[in-house]
Each structure stands twice: as C-alpha cells, then as structure tokens.
Amino acid sequence: MAAHQVKIKLDKTEAKKGDIVEVKALVYHPMETGLRKDRSGKVIPRHILKKFICMVAGKEVFSADFDTAIAANPFIRFKFRAVQSGPVVLTWVDEDGSDIVGQARITVN
Amino acid sequence: MTAKLDRRKALTIGAGALTATALGWSEPAFAAKTNGFEKVIAQFTGGRTPAQSRVHLDLPKIADDGGSVPMTITVDSPMTEQSHVVDVLVVAEKNPRAHVVTFHFSPASGVAEVSTRIRLAQTERVIAIAKMNDGSVYMDRKEVTVTVGGCGTS
Numbered sequence: 001m002a003a004h005q006v007k008i009k010l011d012k013t014e015a016k017k018g019d020i021v022e023v024k025a026l027v028y029h030p031m032e033t034g035l036r037k038d039r040s041g042k043v044i045p046r047h048i049l050k051k052f053i054c055m056v057a058g059k060e061v062f063s064a065d066f067d068t069a070i071a072a073n074p075f076i077r078f079k080f081r082a083v084q085s086g087p088v089v090l091t092w093v094d095e096d097g098s099d100i101v102g103q104a105r106i107t108v109n
Numbered sequence: 110m111t112a113k114l115d116r117r118k119a120l121t122i123g124a125g126a127l128t129a130t131a132l133g134w135s136e137p138a139f140a141a142k143t144n145g146f147e148k149v150i151a152q153f154t155g156g157r158t159p160a161q162s163r164v165h166l167d168l169p170k171i172a173d174d175g176g177s178v179p180m181t182i183t184v185d186s187p188m189t190e191q192s193h194v195v196d197v198l199v200v201a202e203k204n205p206r207a208h209v210v211t212f213h214f215s216p217a218s219g220v221a222e223v224s225t226r227i228r229l230a231q232t233e234r235v236i237a238i239a240k241m242n243d244g245s246v247y248m249d250r251k252e253v254t255v256t257v258g259g260c261g262t263s
Contacts (some may be wrong), residue, residue, distance in 0.1 A: 033228075060217070062217060062223075064213065067209055068208060070225065071205050072177070074226070075226050078224075079220045
C-alpha cells in the first residue's frame with residue numbers, strides 16, 4: 001500500500017500526574033465510501049479505515065469504530081489523563097488488513 | 110392537468126419500483142423511509158430510552174460542504190472508575206449508512222470529549238447517544254442544513 005502520512009500533536013509533552021493531555025491526529029486516507037462512481041460509471045471500491053486505537057504507556061485510553069461517514073483524511077481530537085511516562089501510540093486499522101501507526105511521547109513528572 | 114401529471118409521476122414511480130424489484134434490490138432508495146438508524150440505536154441502547162441530557166453534540170447549523178462537517182461531542186461525567194462514559198454512538202438519519210462512528214472511552218480518558226469530521230449526504234439530523242458504565246443512556250440531537258451533500262453519491 002501507499003505510504004500514509006500521519007500527523008500527531010499533543011498539547012503538552014510534559015505533564016504532571018493527573019493532568020489532561022489533548023491529542024490531535026490526522027492521517028491521509030481516501031476513506032472511499034464505495035458509493036461513488038468514476039467517470040466511466042464504474043463503482044469505486046470501498047476502502048476505509050475501520051478502527052482507531054490510542055495506547056498510552058501500553059494502556060488503551062481511547063478508541064473509535066469508523067464508518068463510511070468519516071470524512072477523507074480522518075481527523076480526530078480527544079483527551080487522556082496523564083498517569084505515567086511512555087509512548088503515545090496511535091493505530092488506524094485499514095479494512096484491507098494493514099495498520100497505519102503513528103507515535104508521540106508523554107513525560108509525566 | 111395536475112391530475113395528469115400526478116398520474117404520470119405515479120406510473121413512473123411504479124415502473125421504477127418494479128424494475129428495482131426485478132433487479133433484486135430489497136431497499137430501493139425512493140421507497141425506503143429510513144436508513145435503519147432506529148435499529149442501530151436500539152442495538153446500542155438495548156431498548157432503553159435515552160434521556161436528553163449530559164450529552165452535548167456540537168455541529169454547525171449550516172454546512173456548505175457535507176463532505177467534511179466538524180463535530181464535537183462532550184459528555185458530562187466525572188470519568189472515574191465508579192462513574193464514566195463507556196461508548197458514544199453517532200448516527201445520521203438520512204445518510205446511505207446510518208452508523209457514523211462509535212467512540213470508546215475509559216476512566217483513562219480523563220474527559221469524555223472528542224472531535225472529528227463527518228460526512229452528511231443531505232440536510233438531516235444527527236444523533237449522539239452515550240452509554241455509561243451503569244448502563245444508563247443519554248442523548249443529544251442536532252439538525253444540520255447541508256448545501257452540498259458529501260457521501261459521494263454523485
């Protein structure tokens with residue numbers, strides 16, 4: 001598959017224990033609905049990201065089940081409570097079986 | 110004159126329906142009253158009637174581009190082990206597919222707040238339903254006027 005570009009931004013990379021951290025993430029993906037037709041009238045096959053998961057320091061903090069009604073180049077903003085330092089791993093699961101993974105890091109003082 | 114037009118229209122619709130049946134379409138677009146969003150909601154709530162509180166569904170009143178409509182959902186909850194939001198379901202009443210997205214929260218989320226961008230096929234209502242860890246359900250509903258539809262049916 002083509003390489004998908006991921007953009008991840010945390011509102012802070014260092015936090016005190018218990019602080020709320022905001023995550024903004026964008027991934028380049030067509031999110032093809034399977035309802036569109038090309039110029040010759042052929043249906044463009046459905047191709048979407050089905051699932052999004054965020055793990056912080058090995059613990060799942062937030063996830064989402066996407067559907068065809070998520071706009072192309074899915075953007076997501078959510079929050080989590082900082083408990084311990086570790087990687088912030090974002091995974092998008094493609095319907096075609098591949099994963100798109102992006103990473104950031106949070107340091108908890 | 111009007112009667113004639115009505116009759117012609119009726120015949121056209123009738124013929125269309127027959128064609129659709131012949132082709133084996135069980136849900137011709139012009140005959141289906143809903144996209145089945147009630148069923149999606151019932152499956153999620155387990156038949157409970159959601160109270161209209163605690164959920165704040167934020168959508169623009171008018172969306173010029175139905176292909177990308179910003180949406181924010183906030184649910185009032187302390188997000189503790191004892192009391193937190195588990196799932197939030199979003200459905201659109203007139204999209205080709207009712208299910209838009211389902212969010213999963215946990216006490217580790219800290220705050221039940223999420224934003225994304227959704228597609229709306231036409232002017233329609235969007236419903237967000239939150240399920241708490243005690244099984245109770247809450248909802249909010251917003252109508253969005255869509256100038257150009259965005260489910261790629263054109």
